[in-house]
Amino acid sequence: MTGRIRLLICEDSDDDAVLIVTRLRRGGLAVDYERVQTEPDAAEALRLRPPDIVISDYAMPGFGAEEALALLRDSGLDVPFILVSGRVGEESAVALMRAGAHDFILKEDLARLVPAVRRELTHARSRQQRRQLEQQLRQTERLDSLGRLAGGIAHDFNNMLAVVLGRADLMLAELPADHLLRADLGAIREVAQRGAALTRRILVFSRQEPLRPEKLDVNEVVTVTKEALGGAVGEDVEFVTDLGQGPLPVEIDRSELERLLLNLVVNSRKAMPHGGRLTITTETAQPAANAGPMVRLWVADTGVGMSASVLEHAFEPYYTTDAAAGTGLGLSSAYGVVTAAGGEIALRSQLGVGTTVEISLPMVDHADLAPPGAQAEPARGGGQSILVVEDDEDVRDLVTLMLNRSGYQVLEAPSPEKALVLLDVAESKVDLLLSDVVMPGMSGIELAESVRAIRPGIPVLLMSGYTAGTLPDDASLPPGVSLIRKPFTRAALLGTVAQALADSN
Numbered sequence: 154m155t156g157r158i159r160l161l162i163c164e165d166s167d168d169d170a171v172l173i174v175t176r177l178r179r180g181g182l183a184v185d186y187e188r189v190q191t192e193p194d195a196a197e198a199l200r201l202r203p204p205d206i207v208i209s210d211y212a213m214p215g216f217g218a219e220e221a222l223a224l225l226r227d228s229g230l231d232v233p234f235i236l237v238s239g240r241v242g243e244e245s246a247v248a249l250m251r252a253g254a255h256d257f258i259l260k261e262d263l264a265r266l267v268p269a270v271r272r273e274l275t276h277a278r279s280r281q282q283r284r285q286l287e288q289q290l291r292q293t294e295r296l297d298s299l300g301r302l303a304g305g306i307a308h309d310f311n312n313m314l315a316v317v318l319g320r321a322d323l324m325l326a327e328l329p330a331d332h333l334l335r336a337d338l339g340a341i342r343e344v345a346q347r348g349a350a351l352t353r354r355i356l357v358f359s360r361q362e363p364l365r366p367e368k369l370d371v372n373e374v375v376t377v378t379k380e381a382l383g384g385a386v387g388e389d390v391e392f393v394t395d396l397g398q399g400p401l402p403v404e405i406d407r408s409e410l411e412r413l414l415l416n417l418v419v420n421s422r423k424a425m426p427h428g429g430r431l432t433i434t435t436e437t438a439q440p441a442a443n444a445g446p447m448v449r450l451w452v453a454d455t456g457v458g459m460s461a462s463v464l465e466h467a468f469e470p471y472y473t474t475d476a477a478a479g480t481g482l483g484l485s486s487a488y489g490v491v492t493a494a495g496g497e498i499a500l501r502s503q504l505g506v507g508t509t510v511e512i513s514l515p516m517v518d519h520a521d522l523a524p525p526g527a528q529a530e531p532a533r534g535g536g537q538s539i540l541v542v543e544d545d546e547d548v549r550d551l552v553t554l555m556l557n558r559s560g561y562q563v564l565e566a567p568s569p570e571k572a573l574v575l576l577d578v579a580e581s582k583v584d585l586l587l588s589d590v591v592m593p594g595m596s597g598i599e600l601a602e603s604v605r606a607i608r609p610g611i612p613v614l615l616m617s618g619y620t621a622g623t624l625p626d627d628a629s630l631p632p633g634v635s636l637i638r639k640p641f642t643r644a645a646l647l648g649t650v651a652q653a654l655a656d657s658n
Contacts, residue, residue, distance in 0.1 A: 158274065160186040161198055163209035163221040173208060173237060173266065180267030192216045192224065199228040206274060211238035211245070222252055231280060233273035237266065307352040308591060311618025312545045314352070315640035318345040319551040322643035323558070349640045350381075352618065366494070368517055369407055370400040371448050375433050378414045386418065389428030397436035401448045402519035405494040413487045417452040417510055424456025424508060431455075437516060446516040447496075453509040459502035467500055487512075532651035534560035539650070541565045542572040542588040542600060543616075548639070552587065552616075555643050556650070569595035573603055583608060585654055590617030590636075601634055612657035614649060616641070633657065 160177070164170045170188045177184045187202065189195045190213055198204070209221040218236050225234055236249055239260040246257040255276075256269045321342040328335055379394055386392045414433075421431050434451040459467065468488045484500070487510075491498040496514035539561050543549035546567070553563045564583065566572035569592060576583060586604050590597040601613040610633070618639035630636060633656070637649045 157183045157185055158206065158270075159202070159204045160184050161195070161202075161204035161207045162186055162188045163190070163195055163207065163213070163216070163218070164188055165190040165210065165213040169210070169260065173263070176263050176266050177270060180270075182267065182270065190214075190216065192220055195221055196224050196228075199224060199230060203228075203230055204232060205277070206233045206235065206270060208235050208237050211236060211241040218249055218254070219252070222249065222254060226253060231277065231284075233270075233277050235266075235269060235273065237263075308618045310352050311349065311639040312548050314345050314348050315618070316547045316551050318342060318349070318640045319555060319643060319646075321345065323551075323554065326558075326643065345640060366404050366406050368402055368404050368519070369410070370519075371403055371410075371435055371450060371514070372396045372399040372401050374407065374410055375414065375435060375450070378411060378418070379433065382415065382418050386422055386431065387428075390422060390425055391430045393430070393432050395432060395434040397434075400519050401435055401437060402517050403448050403494070403496075403514040404517050405490070405514065409490045413490050413512075414452070416484075416487060421452060421454035421456060421508070424454055424458070426457075429455035429507070438513070440513070447513045448516050450512045450514070451509055452512075453507065455507040458504040458506050458508055460504055464500060464502050468498075532559075532647050534647075534651070536560065536562060537584040537654060538562045538564065538582060539585045539587050540572060540576060540583045540604075542567075542569060542586070542592070542597070544568060544589060544592045548589075552646070555646055556587075559643075559647050561650070568592065569597075569600040569603070572600065573607075576604060576607060583611065585650065585657075586611055586613045587650065588613070588615055590615050598631070598634075601631065610657070612653045614653045 158177075160174070162170045162173060164173075167188065170186070174184055174186050187198055187204070189198055192215070195216070207221065207225055209218045211218045218238070218241075222234055225232070233255045234253065236246065236254050236257045237260060238257075241257075250257060255273045258265050258269060321338045325335060325338050325342070328338070375394055375396060379392065383392055418431065418433075425431070432451070432453045434453070436449050438447045438449050440447055468484050488498055491512055491514065494514055496512060498513075499511045500508070501511070502508040534556070539556055541549060541552050541556070541563055543552065543565075544567055549565055549567065553565050556563050564575055566575050569588070572586075572588070586601060588597040588600050592600075595603075597615045597617070601615070604613070605611060613631075613634040614637060615630075615634060616637045616639055635649060635653045635656075637646065641649075
């Protein structure tokens with residue numbers, strides 16, 4: 154048994170208390186103890202200085218083991234209670250055991266004390282670990298339910314945003330450059346994109362985003378994160394960034410990097426209950442002559458810091474010092490994200506000074522790294538036929554209009570079943586299946602399999618604002634299947650369609 158034990162002794166004899174403590178220490182237990190001999194003192198000790206174990210004499214003037222055990226039960230603490238006495242009858246001892254005492258030892262038989270204390274402390278810690286696991290399981294189940302709810306809301310919300318954003322795009326494409334309505338449409342488009350960013354953050358929080366490694370600029374992700382979280386950090390915390398000369402390209406899943414930064418910022422905020430300074434720093438580094446360049450990112454705070462013992466276990470799953478910390482997977486999850494991307498993560502902390510998390514990720518070529526906000530010229534079709542399957546009428550009409558105006562021929566179906574009928578009777582060739590993912594009765598993945606049974610090798614493009622549950626165990630998309638997220642711009646849709654058609658040739 155390791156660590157110091159906090160012992161509360163209910164005993165009116167100081168000599169007897171010292172004898173008990175001496176016996177425990179000689180038995181190899183590191184004991185800090187407090188002796189009380191009145192009910193008010195015992196109640197105060199249980200409330201303000203919770204012990205790991207209580208040892209009580211049976212009878213003291215005005216206060217005894219029965220009252221001490223009742224106080225312990227009322228406190229809600231689950232700690233062992235051992236009766237150590239030289240003056241108690243067998244019936245009284247049995248009654249105390251039935252009331253919740255864990256053992257009874259005569260003062261003339263203290264050889265049993267150390268084994269009894271060790272045993273009961275082990276049982277108590279096992280009970281505590283079991284309760285923690287049960288609590289973590291309940292919290293995980295609650296988060297999973299919240300995630301499913303958030304994903305469903307995001308799906309419907311993204312369908313609406315897709316229509317707003319798409320219609321604005323279509324009107325902007327038709328209006329002259331000097332038209333008075335362009336400014337208003339631009340404002341509508343910007344608000345729709347901000348709404349899309351909000352739903353993405355909901356999905357990041359609820360873990361509904363599949364892994365999609367991509368080349369991205371760390372500086373850009375840090376800037377977006379700061380803008381999103383600046384207000385939530387609070388006015389009493391100075392939130393600053395010190396970004397190295399960019400771009401700083403890495404290859405990692407954007408949602409995972411965003412979640413990692415979100416968790417680190419939230420942890421830092423919790424560590425500064427009375428305010429402080431939170432700094433995110435980025436730079437490039439060359440760690441060794443035979444290694445490639447790295448992008449380094451620091452998240453540092455001036456908070457309460459961590460002790461050496463906490464620091465030692467910080468990356469272990471479910472290890473937490475916060476009873477309301479959720480899944481307890483914060484830093485262990487961060488470790489997994491960073492190492493999966495070929496990087497390293499380190500933690501430095503000092504009590505009363507603060508904590509710094511250092512992340513190193515391999516730097517990649519930025520030749521094809523698109524600048525933030527870059528818009529490619531929408532690709533036009535050459536008369537190819539596209540089967541659009543979407544149960545939301547507004548979204549289906551929008552996608553059909555976008556494709557028709559861009560040189561494609563469109564067949565549309567409101568459900569997978571009608572799509573299969575249409576495909577069966579269609580005389581013309583269908584060059585691409587463009588389908589929603591989540592639909593009643595049959596998913597887009599299942600529809601793609603059925604379509605390919607009729608038209609082998611047909612390219613498939615799926616569109617969805619929510620994909621939880623459609624790709625079990627984070628499986629990859631089937632060969633020849635691409636995915637575009639709602640809400641999407643006209644340029645993004647046309648570019649993805651053109652790429653899917655090109656890849657099939």
